Amino acid sequence: MMVSERIVGTVPRRSPREAAETVAPDATLGVSGFGSVGYPKEIPLALAESGRDLSLTVVSGGSVGDEIDTALVEADAVERRHPFQARSAIREAINDGTVAFHDRHISALGDEVAHGGLADVDVAVIEAVAVGEDWLIPSTSIGHTPAYVEAADRLFVELNHAQPLGLQRLHDVYRRRAPPDREPIPLSRPDERIGSPQVEFDTEKLAGVVLTDRPDTPYSFRTPGETERAISANLAEFLAAELDRNPILAESVQFQFGVGSIGNAMIDTLDAVDFGDRTVHYLGEVFQDGLLDLLDEGQIASASATSLALSEDGQDRLFADLERYASDVVVRPASVSNSPEIIDRFGVIGVNSALSVDVYGHANSTHVDGAQVVNGIGGSGDFTRNCPLSIIALPSTTSGGTSRVVPMVTHVDHTEHDVDIVVTEHGLADLRGLSPRERADRMIAECADPDVRPDLRAYRDRAAETAGNIPHHLPSVFDWRSDHPDQQ
Amino acid sequence: MMVSERIVGTVPRRSPREAAETVAPDATLGVSGFGSVGYPKEIPLALAESGRDLSLTVVSGGSVGDEIDTALVEADAVERRHPFQARSAIREAINDGTVAFHDRHISALGDEVAHGGLADVDVAVIEAVAVGEDWLIPSTSIGHTPAYVEAADRLFVELNHAQPLGLQRLHDVYRRRAPPDREPIPLSRPDERIGSPQVEFDTEKLAGVVLTDRPDTPYSFRTPGETERAISANLAEFLAAELDRNPILAESVQFQFGVGSIGNAMIDTLDAVDFGDRTVHYLGEVFQDGLLDLLDEGQIASASATSLALSEDGQDRLFADLERYASDVVVRPASVSNSPEIIDRFGVIGVNSALSVDVYGHANSTHVDGAQVVNGIGGSGDFTRNCPLSIIALPSTTSGGTSRVVPMVTHVDHTEHDVDIVVTEHGLADLRGLSPRERADRMIAECADPDVRPDLRAYRDRAAETAGNIPHHLPSVFDWRSDHPDQQ
Numbered sequence: 010m011m012v013s014e015r016i017v018g019t020v021p022r023r024s025p026r027e028a029a030e031t032v033a034p035d036a037t038l039g040v041s042g043f044g045s046v047g048y049p050k051e052i053p054l055a056l057a058e059s060g061r062d063l064s065l066t067v068v069s070g071g072s073v074g075d076e077i078d079t080a081l082v083e084a085d086a087v088e089r090r091h092p093f094q095a096r097s098a099i100r101e102a103i104n105d106g107t108v109a110f111h112d113r114h115i116s117a118l119g120d121e122v123a124h125g126g127l128a129d130v131d132v133a134v135i136e137a138v139a140v141g142e143d144w145l146i147p148s149t150s151i152g153h154t155p156a157y158v159e160a161a162d163r164l165f166v167e168l169n170h171a172q173p174l175g176l177q178r179l180h181d182v183y184r185r186r187a188p189p190d191r192e193p194i195p196l197s198r199p200d201e202r203i204g205s206p207q208v209e210f211d212t213e214k215l216a217g218v219v220l221t222d223r224p225d226t227p228y229s230f231r232t233p234g235e236t237e238r239a240i241s242a243n244l245a246e247f248l249a250a251e252l253d254r255n256p257i258l259a260e261s262v263q264f265q266f267g268v269g270s271i272g273n274a275m276i277d278t279l280d281a282v283d284f285g286d287r288t289v290h291y292l293g294e295v296f297q298d299g300l301l302d303l304l305d306e307g308q309i310a311s312a313s314a315t316s317l318a319l320s321e322d323g324q325d326r327l328f329a330d331l332e333r334y335a336s337d338v339v340v341r342p343a344s345v346s347n348s349p350e351i352i353d354r355f356g357v358i359g360v361n362s363a364l365s366v367d368v369y370g371h372a373n374s375t376h377v378d379g380a381q382v383v384n385g386i387g388g389s390g391d392f393t394r395n396c397p398l399s400i401i402a403l404p405s406t407t408s409g410g411t412s413r414v415v416p417m418v419t420h421v422d423h424t425e426h427d428v429d430i431v432v433t434e435h436g437l438a439d440l441r442g443l444s445p446r447e448r449a450d451r452m453i454a455e456c457a458d459p460d461v462r463p464d465l466r467a468y469r470d471r472a473a474e475t476a477g478n479i480p481h482h483l484p485s486v487f488d489w490r491s492d493h494p495d496q497q
Numbered sequence: 498m499m500v501s502e503r504i505v506g507t508v509p510r511r512s513p514r515e516a517a518e519t520v521a522p523d524a525t526l527g528v529s530g531f532g533s534v535g536y537p538k539e540i541p542l543a544l545a546e547s548g549r550d551l552s553l554t555v556v557s558g559g560s561v562g563d564e565i566d567t568a569l570v571e572a573d574a575v576e577r578r579h580p581f582q583a584r585s586a587i588r589e590a591i592n593d594g595t596v597a598f599h600d601r602h603i604s605a606l607g608d609e610v611a612h613g614g615l616a617d618v619d620v621a622v623i624e625a626v627a628v629g630e631d632w633l634i635p636s637t638s639i640g641h642t643p644a645y646v647e648a649a650d651r652l653f654v655e656l657n658h659a660q661p662l663g664l665q666r667l668h669d670v671y672r673r674r675a676p677p678d679r680e681p682i683p684l685s686r687p688d689e690r691i692g693s694p695q696v697e698f699d700t701e702k703l704a705g706v707v708l709t710d711r712p713d714t715p716y717s718f719r720t721p722g723e724t725e726r727a728i729s730a731n732l733a734e735f736l737a738a739e740l741d742r743n744p745i746l747a748e749s750v751q752f753q754f755g756v757g758s759i760g761n762a763m764i765d766t767l768d769a770v771d772f773g774d775r776t777v778h779y780l781g782e783v784f785q786d787g788l789l790d791l792l793d794e795g796q797i798a799s800a801s802a803t804s805l806a807l808s809e810d811g812q813d814r815l816f817a818d819l820e821r822y823a824s825d826v827v828v829r830p831a832s833v834s835n836s837p838e839i840i841d842r843f844g845v846i847g848v849n850s851a852l853s854v855d856v857y858g859h860a861n862s863t864h865v866d867g868a869q870v871v872n873g874i875g876g877s878g879d880f881t882r883n884c885p886l887s888i889i890a891l892p893s894t895t896s897g898g899t900s901r902v903v904p905m906v907t908h909v910d911h912t913e914h915d916v917d918i919v920v921t922e923h924g925l926a927d928l929r930g931l932s933p934r935e936r937a938d939r940m941i942a943e944c945a946d947p948d949v950r951p952d953l954r955a956y957r958d959r960a961a962e963t964a965g966n967i968p969h970h971l972p973s974v975f976d977w978r979s980d981h982p983d984q985q
Contacts (some may be wrong), residue, residue, distance in 0.1 A: 110966055195679030355822070390914060426602050441613065442577075480594075480868060481868045
């Protein structure tokens with residue numbers, strides 16, 4: 010049911026400060042927000058400015074904006090944070106050990122909060138474009154809002170007038186039953202709608218509605234450079250060959266691209282591939298700027314995600330033409346968009362980036378030097394693990410020139426059992442059916458920076474002196490480079 | 498449809514030698530077999546004894562017996578082997594690098610063979626208890642037989658009179674459509690049957706039927722010792738508390754236990770837990786000896802798996818009473834038994850072992866020292882990744898006294914994003930919602946061998962000197978023990 014008013018019926022209005030004052034100092038907040046959009050702003054700011062001694066647990070769907078992950082953190086109000094973040098204040102606090110962080114897959118997070126023992130939500134704080142006595146309509150993301158609203162004892166809604174009411178046309182809220190009486194998700198086409206625009210709740214739960222017109226502080230993307238364009242060209246060449254080979258791609262092709270500048274740049278790859286008569290759908294976690302062009306040009310038939318993770322420019326474009334985009338864009342709960350069942354059912358091709366990969370096909374997408382977390386695994390594991398074709402796309406080196414192709418990654422987020430393809434600006438390694446030794450040869454020859462290949466081959470040869478399916482020389486595995494201090 | 502004859506209609510009979518002679522020297526064989534049972538025996542032996550120069554690729558569902566993984570390997574006839582093995586001859590050849598091995602998850606393997614580019618099956622060689630002109634009935638396992646039969650150009654059936662025809666009463670063969678027109682698996686109860694006992698095929702594909710009465714060479718299990726009993730007691734205590742807490746366990750509980758002696762020992766845990774009025778189902782990958790007692794005693798209502806991975810004694814017990822067990826035991830394709838969709842739908846509690854775990858919650862289930870493969874990941878990743886409650890159960894040390902709890906595992910099969918609980922003979926660490934630092938404290942205090950705790954704490958303190966969500970001191974991460982040669 011579409012609504013034409015922001016507030017329907019009688020709801021308790023609260024100021025941000027009134028709402029914040031009712032939050033216990035050690036409360037667990039389940040907040041909306043995913044892809045840095047659609048998160049609550051006023052109540053977190055009021056909590057940050059309260060001067061109270063707070064030790065909150067904050068559970069979001071995905072990344073949120075500065076009002077939570079900067080202001081609240083700088084006010085020393087956050088003790089625990091799940092499952093993903095993308096702001097420097099919270100990142101530093103996690104790496105300092107002052108904020109406890111459990112980095113979880115997105116797909117199962119709603120369940121983990123609802124019954125899995127990850128966190129027991131006291132208060133849900135949800136941004137909405139409209140609210141009634143027992144329902145709300147999410148704004149620019151859905152994430153795990155339905156699960157958190159259900160799990161919470163109390164609910165605050167931030168009604169945001171900066172977010173257009175027309176967003177309701179995009180939403181498809183569907184809530185599954187819990188195991189063991191869980192039903193299959195009844196989605197039979199990538200662009201099908203199976204729910205409603207509204208998240209429903211018990212009317213007694215609604216503790217207050219706060220008004221705001223603060224906009225999101227969304228992502229900004231780097232313009233793709235030469236490296237990204239070269240990665241994209243290598244990927245396009247592979248996809249063209251795979252379209253010819255793979256029987257499940259004969260009539261339609263479904264893609265997911267990871268969040269961020271590389272993910273956004275990889276979307277352009279679809280422009281370079283001749284899909285013939287095939288229908289192409291985007292069936293991913295986040296909807297990014299690059300998809301707007303593809304939809305406008307008719308390159309893709311539909312796009313679905315749990316977050317409209319657009320830049321400011323992208324938001325302007327979408328909001329100006331919501332009516333038109335609504336026919337082809339679906340925003341779903343993360344428990345649907347990232348569901349292993351759905352990824353498998355439609356045979357999604359997953360393209361995700363990583364911090365580093367090793368020559369045997371393991372990928373690190375979260376921790377520099379195995380220690381310093383960047384953002385978190387997000388949905389990359391949901392897709393890499395469940396896709397029939399999982400692709401890791403990354404530059405061969407960091408901007409500082411350090412190789413991203415290494416003998417052993419210092420943190421494994423995606424295992425050798427899950428990664429099919431690795432592509433860099435130098436080439437592409439198809440690892441399917443290869444032994445670890447064969448993978449290493451292929452990765453060094455195709456994906457590594459040419460300057461690093463001699464060192465990687467030297468490691469491979471040193472490792473080959475000891476037997477093993479995956480040859481390793483553990484004493485030098487993390488200091489394998491000829492310029493490494495320990496080797497000089 | 499049940500059959501009363503072993504051969505129905507007119508099928509081409511072949512001797513093992515005749516069949517073997519038609520196999521090209523570099524053929525890819527898709528063989529039946531899972532949990533060391535239900536694999537073809539005569540044709541592999543004939544190939545091994547042929548004296549021909551062979552370089553075969555052999556893809557099975559799971560582990561197979563000596564006729565394939567010993568005889569064929571010792572005849573130097575295997576060039577490539579997927580996805581799992583459990584015999585010393587093949588293991589040594591893989592670790593020597595003479596056989597190429599890609600260690601894959603079980604759930605998606607049928608798809609990977611059918612359309613994923615892992616291997617292109619020329620000949621399917623399948624053990625059956627009965628065969629017709631366009632169907633066969635599998636013997637003691639199903640595994641990926643339906644997918645391999647469908648993918649193969651030609652099919653040989655080994656009709657095994659040592660396997661009772663009554664096994665047909667247990668089988669429930671269901672074949673899904675391929676993406677993107679894949680349907681949800683229509684399984685609404687753990688013990689439901691949705692298919693038939695038969696694997697169907699195009700009659701032109703059937704190249705020959707070979708008769709045999711060679712029995713399986715199945716697993717044997719160690720009698721649980723003091724350590725296994727202590728792990729089981731710690732697990733039982735946790736399960737009792739979780740039954741009280743977790744709303745999805747209020748009415749029924751579904752379990753999976755990993756293959757092997759520890760998995761079989763953990764099954765006994767169910768005897769020690771008071772489930773009250775709850776119905777308990779086993780919904781796993783392999784059916785092991787311990788389940789026979791639980792079924793006999795009515796402790797579990799049903800058991801389903803893709804393999805009857807019983808010991809010889811267990812096979813005797815099952816075969817003597819097939820009629821009775823058929824009401825509660827279902828054998829399914831691995832694409833159903835290990836399906837992420839099914840594991841999630843029924844909320845299976847997964848209990849799997851590992852070679853080692855690290856204090857941050859990563860588990861190594863495949864490679865000693867990151868190099869030497871033992872068996873492979875099998876279905877442990879399917880369950881650990883998709884279970885709402887994933888448990889790793891292992892002794893705190895090897896039989897030689899080396900700690901299995903370490904600062905960083907040398908190979909990651911199950912990530913920190915997937916492991917909920919670790920249990921050893923010393924105690925249990927519930928890692929849900931904990932930061933890596935908190936996990937390390939818990940793992941050291943609860944799970945590690947007391948003699949090793951001082952060294953693990955020394956590592957933790959050394960690592961804490963550098964910042965990071967996951968504190969690590971990479972120079973000593975693999976030689977962290979005070980008795981390590983590099984530390985002396």
